[in-house]
Amino acid sequence: xxxTTEFRNNEVAQALLSHxxxxxxxxxxxxxxxxxxxxxxxRYGIRQLLPKxxxxxxxxxxxxxxxATVDIDKAIALAQEKGVIITxxxxxxxxxGSKSSLQKARxxxxxxxxxxxxxDALQIAKENPEKSVVFLGIGFETTAPTVAASxxxxxxxxxxxxxxxxxxxxxxxxxxxxxxSGEVKLDGLICPGHVSAITGAQAWDFIAHDYRIPCVVAGxxxxxxxxxxxxxxEQVENKQARVExxxxxxxxxEGNKIALDLMSQVYEPAPxxxxxxxxxxxxxxxxxxxxxxxxxEEKFEIKAAPVDDPKGCLCGEVLRGVNTPLDCKLFxxxxxxxxxxxxCMVSSEGTCSAYFLYGGxxxx
Amino acid sequence: xxxxxxxxxxxxxGKDADVEIGGITRRISLRLTPEAKTGDYVLLHTGFAINxxxxxxxxxxxxxxxEMAEQVTE
Ligand code: SF4
Numbered sequence: 139x140x141x142t143t144e145f146r147n148n149e150v151a152q153a154l155l156s157h158x159x160x161x162x163x164x165x166x167x168x169x170x171x172x173x174x175x176x177x178x179x180x181r182y183g184i185r186q187l188l189p190k191x192x193x194x195x196x197x198x199x200x201x202x203x204x205x206a207t208v209d210i211d212k213a214i215a216l217a218q219e220k221g222v223i224i225t226x227x228x229x230x231x232x233x234x235g236s237k238s239s240l241q242k243a244r245x246x247x248x249x250x251x252x253x254x255x256x257x258d259a260l261q262i263a264k265e266n267p268e269k270s271v272v273f274l275g276i277g278f279e280t281t282a283p284t285v286a287a288s289x290x291x292x293x294x295x296x297x298x299x300x301x302x303x304x305x306x307x308x309x310x311x312x313x314x315x316x317x318x319s320g321e322v323k324l325d326g327l328i329c330p331g332h333v334s335a336i337t338g339a340q341a342w343d344f345i346a347h348d349y350r351i352p353c354v355v356a357g358x359x360x361x362x363x364x365x366x367x368x369x370x371x372e373q374v375e376n377k378q379a380r381v382e383x384x385x386x387x388x389x390x391x392e393g394n395k396i397a398l399d400l401m402s403q404v405y406e407p408a409p410x411x412x413x414x415x416x417x418x419x420x421x422x423x424x425x426x427x428x429x430x431x432x433x434x435e436e437k438f439e440i441k442a443a444p445v446d447d448p449k450g451c452l453c454g455e456v457l458r459g460v461n462t463p464l465d466c467k468l469f470x471x472x473x474x475x476x477x478x479x480x481x482c483m484v485s486s487e488g489t490c491s492a493y494f495l496y497g498g499x500x501x502x
Numbered sequence: 503x504x505x506x507x508x509x510x511x512x513x514x515x516g517k518d519a520d521v522e523i524g525g526i527t528r529r530i531s532l533r534l535t536p537e538a539k540t541g542d543y544v545l546l547h548t549g550f551a552i553n554x555x556x557x558x559x560x561x562x563x564x565x566x567x568x569e570m571a572e573q574v575t576e
Contacts, residue, residue, distance in 0.1 A: 139524050141508040141543060141555055144564055153570040174504055201503045227548070229503060255549025257531055280504040284550045287533045332504040335545060335553040358505075361567060387560035388506075388545055394553055397534045487503060 145359030154364040159189050162371045167193040172330035173200030173487025174358050180496040182360040198312050198457040201277045202229045202485035206411040209305050210235035211442035213274050217248035224250045225259035226274040233481045236445040256288035263300035272434050275304045280332040282306040283397035286404035289432045303434040309333050310341050311421035317349050322459045326370035329355040331385045338393025342381045350379040357385035414454025453480035456489050463490040506547035511540050
């Protein structure tokens with residue numbers, strides 16, 4: 139496939155690796171924010187190919203994993219309302235809430251449907267005018283504009299039974315929370331490629347400026363990731379801290395202005411609860427007053443009280459990069475993809491799931 | 503979840519387009535990339551093109567890679 143296979147070439151990978159090995163002298167710890175990068179790094183065994191002085195850790199970049207239990211409970215409570223159809227991306231179905239999951243709610247009779255796109259959810263609303271169709275809005279900046287687009291489309295086409303439960307989140311505030319806490323020291327950040335396709339590389343300027351940490355935006359093929367690490371090493375060795383792009387075919391410095399405009403037309407930043415972090419100011423997206431007729435929080439009285447995360451589950455620490463799944467006593471035994479305890483084991487891009495699936499590849 | 507894959511635009515109809523991904527054709531939305539043209543590759547995420555792939559930038563990156571590989575084999 140064009141723009142895919144060319145970026146998996148083994149000879150180039152070897153060349154990039156030997157360049158990294160030649161150049162890299164200092165001890166350096168790099169975090170990949172995005173779960174997509176976690177999967178690419180584990181799938182291609184990149185951790186083991188790097189020189190010993192480079193340590194890779196995984197960050198909070200999986201929207202499913204960072205969804206708080208209370209938000210899952212809200213979705214399940216909504217699914218139990220009469221005349222409601224819940225539409226959601228597949229990954230959310232198995233995520234355990236405090237007592238149940240959307241999948242279990244569906245087995246018990248709730249109408250929960252998996253969709254591929256927000257426009258499919260809107261289509262379901264059009265086909266079921268007597269029902270209330272709620273889309274579970276999760277995802278970072280990559281996905282949020284597509285949710286905004288569905289709200290605008292609903293308005294333009296006069297759909298009155300389409301609602302969004304907005305649990306969308308912004309990525310930069312989460313990285314800021316990690317850096318401010320000082321729990322982990324980072325020497326470089328692999329910035330999310332498809333979030334940056336929307337926000338532009340400029341979204342990470344504050345990390346380079348305020349925290350003096352090198353930032354490189356990366357794509358998701360093995361050569362993209364290796365090029366990114368090579369560029370990070372270059373900055374570390376030269377004591378620089380800049381924002382660079384190793385994914386120029388997909389990311390412009392200024393991002394996608396149309397998508398950003400759509401987002402700010404429909405949403406305003408609000409505090410949001412993240413698993414493992416608690417409430418992060420300005421990290422959520424609330425539907426603006428002008429569009430409140432599409433806001434599920436306005437339409438329904440949703441009851442769900444904040445709850446503690448499952449006992450023994452280290453998801454929070456894993457998401458903050460403080461622990462690895464191997465530090466979790468439940469990992470692999472009680473908790474596995476068949477019967478996940480935390481969302482980090484459910485999501486295909488969760489760090490626990492990557493450690494489980496890629497076993498030796500994931501473990502340095 | 504932020505997965506996006508390259509897709510080739512075959513035909514545009516209003517705000518939507520038919521794209522080809524690995525031999526399969528599917529209908530996607532161009533609402534986030536209204537300037538996309540037939541023959542462009544776009545990054546496809548949950549049914550939406552979120553960006554147009556910059557062909558020139560891709561070629562330049564690949565050229566750089568080829569040069570690096572050559573230096574190593576020399
Ligand atoms: S292995 Fe399971 S229980 Fe442990 S941190 Fe990961 S998701 Fe939570």
